[in-house]
Structure formats: C-alpha cells, structure tokens
Amino acid sequence: GAWLKTLPGQSRLGIEPSGRYHLLLADLAVRRGFAVYVLDPRRVHHYARALGYRGKTDRIDALVIARYLASEIERLRAYQPPTPAQRRIDAMLRRRAKLVVMRAQLNQMSRALPGAHAAVVAVREKLSALIATLERQAGLLAQSDPVQASLRQRLERIPSFGPLAGTALSNLFCRVPFRQADQAVAFVGLDPRPHESGQHRGRRKLTKHGPSELRRLLFLAAMSASRTAIWKPLYLHDTARGLSTTEALNILARRLLRVAWAVATSGSDFDPAKVRGAGPKP
Numbered sequence: 001g002a003w004l005k006t007l008p009g010q011s012r013l014g015i016e017p018s019g020r021y022h023l024l025l026a027d028l029a030v031r032r033g034f035a036v037y038v039l040d041p042r043r044v045h046h047y048a049r050a051l052g053y054r055g056k057t058d059r060i061d062a063l064v065i066a067r068y069l070a071s072e073i074e075r076l077r078a079y080q081p082p083t084p085a086q087r088r089i090d091a092m093l094r095r096r097a098k099l100v101v102m103r104a105q106l107n108q109m110s111r112a113l114p115g116a117h118a119a120v121v122a123v124r125e126k127l128s129a130l131i132a133t134l135e136r137q138a139g140l141l142a143q144s145d146p147v148q149a150s151l152r153q154r155l156e157r158i159p160s161f162g163p164l165a166g167t168a169l170s171n172l173f174c175r176v177p178f179r180q181a182d183q184a185v186a187f188v189g190l191d192p193r194p195h196e197s198g199q200h201r202g203r204r205k206l207t208k209h210g211p212s213e214l215r216r217l218l219f220l221a222a223m224s225a226s227r228t229a230i231w232k233p234l235y236l237h238d239t240a241r242g243l244s245t246t247e248a249l250n251i252l253a254r255r256l257l258r259v260a261w262a263v264a265t266s267g268s269d270f271d272p273a274k275v276r277g278a279g280p281k282p
Contacts, residue, residue, distance in 0.1 A: 004032055014069035015079075016041050016061075027081050036079040037069060040209070044068055082175050085141045089171045092138040096131055097213040103127045135164055142167045148174045154263050158270045160225035160256065165217050169257075172214065173264040181258040188214050190254050206250060215253075222252040230272050231255075 004025075012035045015022050026036045048056075048064040069076070082090065103124060110120040143149045152170040155161055161169075178184040185191050189210035195202030208215065225231035231252060238248035263270055 001028055004029055004034070007034070009033070011035075012069060012073070013037065014039050014065040016044060016065065026079050030079065030081050037073075037076045038079050039065065039068065039076075077176075080175060083145075085144060086171055086175055089138045089141050089167065092134045092141075093168055093171075093213055096134040096138075097216070099127055099131050099134070103131070135167075138167050139163050142170055145174070151264055154269055155260055158256070158259060158263065159228045159230050159272075160221045161260070162221075165221050168214055168217055169260050169264075172211075173261070178261060178265075181261045184261045185254055185257055186210075188218065188257060190215060190218065190250065190257060218253040218257055219249060221256055222249045225252055225256060230275055234275075 010033070013026075013029050014037050015026055016039055022038065026038060029036045044064060047068050048060070051064065051067070053060055053064065106120060106124055106127070110117065113120060139152075142152050148170045151173060152163075152166040155169050156163060156166040172184075172187075176184075176187065178187065182191070186207070187210050189206060189208040189212070191207050192204040193207045194204055206215075222235075226235040226249065234255065235248055235252050238251050239245065243251070259270065259275070
C-alpha cells in the first residue's frame with residue numbers, strides 16, 4: 001500500500017502471478033484507480049527470449065514486463081477483482097478439483113494394494129463426501145447473489161449441464177464480460193491452435209490456456225450431451241467426418257460453451273429449436 005502511493009496517477013501495472021500473493025497487490029492497485037494486467041508467465045518468458053535477453057534478474061524481469069505491457073496493451077484484458085463470494089467459489093472449485101484427482105489416484109493405487117481394499121474404500125468415501133460438501137457450499141454461495149442465482153438456474157436448463165457446471169459458468173460470466181462467444185472459448189482454452197505453413201496443414205490442438213477445471217467440466221458435459229436427443233446428431237455428424245471421439249467431444253464442448261454464453265448475455269432461457277435450426281458448426 002505504501003509503495004502504491006508513490007506511483008503516478010493513472011499508472012498501469014503488469015503483474016506476473018505468484019501463487020495467490022499477487023492478488024493482494026492487484027486488489028489494492030485497482031482500489032487506487034490503477035489499471036492492472038495479470039500476465040501469462042509463459043508468454044512473458046517467450047517474449048524475453050525473443051528480445052534477446054541473456055540473463056534473468058529482478059530488474060530484467062521488470063523491464064521485460066514493462067516492454068510487454070507497453071507493446072501489447074491493446075490485446076490485454078484488465079484485471080477485474082471478483083466479489084468475495086466469487087473468489088470463495090473459485091477457491092472451492094479448485095480444491096474440489098484437487099480432491100477429484102486424489103480420488104482418481106487412490107482408485108488406481110488400490111489395484112496395487114489388494115490387502116487394503118476396505119481401508120481404500122473408507123478413504124474414498126470420505127473424499128467423495130468432502131467433494132459433495134464443497135459442491136453444495138459453492139452452490140449456496142452462487143445462490144446468495146440474485147443475478148448469479150438466476151443465471152445459474154437458466155444454465156442448468158441446458159441439457160447435460162448440472163449444478164456444478166452451472167455454478168462454475170455463472171461465476172465466470174458474472175465476473176468477465178465477454179463481448180463474443182469466441183472470447184469465452186479462448187479464455188477457457190478450448191480454441192484450436194492452427195499449425196500451418198505454406199501447403200502444410202498440421203494437426204490442430206487446443207491451446208489449453210485458462211482454467212483447466214472448467215475445461216474438464218465442459219468436456220464431461222459434452223460426454224453427457226453426446227447421448228442426449230438434442231446434441232447426439234451434432235456429435236455423430238462430427239464423428240462421421242472422420243474425427244476422433246476426443247475431437248468430436250471437444251467440438252461439442254465448444255458448442256455448449258457458446259450456448260451458455262448466449263444464454264448469459266441474452267438473459268433468455270435455452271431454446272432447443274435454435275440448436276436444431278442452426279445446423280452443425282465446428
């Protein structure tokens with residue numbers, strides 16, 4: 001706080017994430033009216049290599065961040081502090097994701113522990129109970145805000161979306177005002193990265209920039225959607241084109257995210273007729 005008082009008015013700050021510690025600085029800077037940009041460390045690192053820096057010190061890092069911010073300011077999104085409830089929901093969803101990974105690892109480990117089946121089952125049940133508790137608490141927090149509660153209910157009416165996906169997506173859309181559906185797709189990291197040069201057309205892969213847990217939830221929703229009457233024809237259309245199951249599910253996950261964005265921005269309920277009339281899209 002004392003350091004921020006020494007900065008000129010209307011300053012712009014570029015910050016690299018450092019666990020959770022950078023959030024205090026970012027929140028304090030926004031309160032003082034500064035524009036704050038939380039930068040992707042990988043992009044800043046590659047930018048430094050492109051500039052030809054041959055060492056790494058705190059001063060060099062600061063110079064690189066300043067140059068990156070000055071040259072890329074038009075393409076960056078300013079940091080917007082979440083509400084206390086939104087921040088708690090994000091934290092609960094991250095902790096839930098770690099518990100889900102631990103449960104999966106425990107299931108795999110149990111195969112190598114044939115004599116400890118009962119103990120493994122007991123631990124797995126406790127993990128499942130804790131996961132359910134976090135889901136319930138996150139849902140209650142989402143319901144505490146009338147705007148987010150209304151959006152969550154409308155998102156849950158989309159076939160294949162459950163309370164968890166509704167909580168995660170409503171928390172995202174209430175905080176980040178995406179102007180286009182493609183911005184939401186890129187934010188989550190479901191956008192394909194082209195790999196082309198001249199006549200060469202390489203295989204496209206997802207950028208995977210953004211919240212990995214939200215990508216996982218959308219992929220699981222796509223798996224469920226591929227078995228529903230409304231989404232199954234679109235899924236089968238993509239597999240009939242020769243796409244793999246994973247590729248078709250990723251495309252379906254992008255469709256679901258675009259539909260969720262449309263529901264969030266329009267303020268209307270999900271309309272199945274529009275999905276059928278739109279035809280298959282990548």
